[in-house]
Amino acid sequence: MARRAxxxxxxxxxxxxxxxxxxxxxxxxxxxxxxxxxxxxxxxHGYDAVGTPEIAEKAGVSVGTFYRYFDDxxxxxxxxxxxxxxxxxxxxxxxxxxxxFVGRARHETIATACSVLFDHVLSQPELTRSFxxxxxxxxxxxxxxxxxxxxxxxxxxxxxxxxTTRDHVPDPEATAYVLYAAAMQTAYGLAVHLVPASLxxxxxxxxLTAFIERALFP
Numbered sequence: 001m002a003r004r005a006x007x008x009x010x011x012x013x014x015x016x017x018x019x020x021x022x023x024x025x026x027x028x029x030x031x032x033x034x035x036x037x038x039x040x041x042x043x044x045h046g047y048d049a050v051g052t053p054e055i056a057e058k059a060g061v062s063v064g065t066f067y068r069y070f071d072d073x074x075x076x077x078x079x080x081x082x083x084x085x086x087x088x089x090x091x092x093x094x095x096x097x098x099x100x101f102v103g104r105a106r107h108e109t110i111a112t113a114c115s116v117l118f119d120h121v122l123s124q125p126e127l128t129r130s131f132x133x134x135x136x137x138x139x140x141x142x143x144x145x146x147x148x149x150x151x152x153x154x155x156x157x158x159x160x161x162x163x164t165t166r167d168h169v170p171d172p173e174a175t176a177y178v179l180y181a182a183a184m185q186t187a188y189g190l191a192v193h194l195v196p197a198s199l200x201x202x203x204x205x206x207x208l209t210a211f212i213e214r215a216l217f218p
Contacts, residue, residue, distance in 0.1 A: 010146075010147035010148070010150045010151040010154075011151070030059070030061050030065055030069075031069050033059040033060060033061065034055060034056070034059045034061065034065075034066060034069060034070070034076065035076065035079065035080055035083070036059070037055050037056075037058035037059035038050070038055045038059075038073070038076045038077065038080060039080045039124070039127060040058065041054055041055060041058060042077060042080070042127060042130050043124055043126035043127040043130060044126065046130060046133075047073075047077060047130060047133075047134055050073060051073065052066050052067075052070075052072065052073050055073065055076065074138075074140075077134070077141075078140055078141065078144065080127075081131055081134075081141060081144050082144055084124075084127070084131070085144060085145075085147075085148045087120070088117070088120050088121075088148070089148060089151060089152065091116050091120060092113055092116050092117050092120065093113075093151075093152050093155050093156065094155070095113070096109070096113060096155070096156070096159055097159070098159065098162040098163050101159075101163040106163075106213065106216075106217065107209070107213055110209050110212050110213055111205070111206075111209045114183065114205045114208050114209050114212075115205055117183060117184075117187050118187050118190065118201050118204075118205055120187075121187040121188060121190070121191050122187070122190060122191050122201065125191040125192065128188060128191040128192065129191065129192045131145070132188060132192065149180065152180050153173065153176045153177050153180050154176075156176035156179060156180055157172045157173040157175075157176035158172075159176075160172040160175055160176055160216060163216065164216050164217070168216070168217070168218055169215075169216065175215065175216075178215075179212055179215060179216075182208065182211065182212075183208060183212070186204055186208050190204060
């Protein structure tokens with residue numbers, strides 16, 4: 001089955017505004033409190049079991065204040081996921097530059113990137129699980145996930161092309177996709193307990209680091 005194309009470019013999806021143009025600090029705090037409360041509730045109870053009154057109550061604001069900033073719980077869910085993915089991209093993939101792969105530094109660079117990825121995904125495992133589930137049944141959530149994937153693979157492909165030779169890696173784009181999929185599946189698997197209980201994050205990180213390094217620098 002062909003992969004479905006995004007209706008918008010990945011860059012435009014993640015370049016959307018960070019929130020309303022607040023004129024008062026109190027408004028900014030209320031908006032952030034709603035995001036934090038919604039994220040905690042979605043993580044604890046799942047998307048379907050959470051309503052706007054519960055989000056407003058946990059945030060310490062009125063339901064009317066909720067609707068001042070969001071149309072419904074779906075909109076706040078999308079914004080939480082968008083921010084989470086932007087942070088993940090900025091903290092991991094965006095920091096990978098060719099200069100960091102010179103000589104022995106490449107092992108440490110790969111290991112650090114894997115560690116940061118694991119830290120990010122495992123910091124909120126329940127929310128990660130929710131994102132994965134919702135991406136299978138909600139088209140807008142799926143679009144966010146595809147946008148992140150496309151941006152990540154594009155960045156990794158350019159990086160691989162810059163730090164390897166075509167003799168070692170004939171197809172940087174395909175290699176980028178496979179390495180991205182391996183890294184994300186490993187991190188998500190740890191977050192949602194899809195791996196053997198005996199496999200901890202340190203062993204998984206070490207194995208993933210070695211796998212990526214061997215793939216790029218045989």
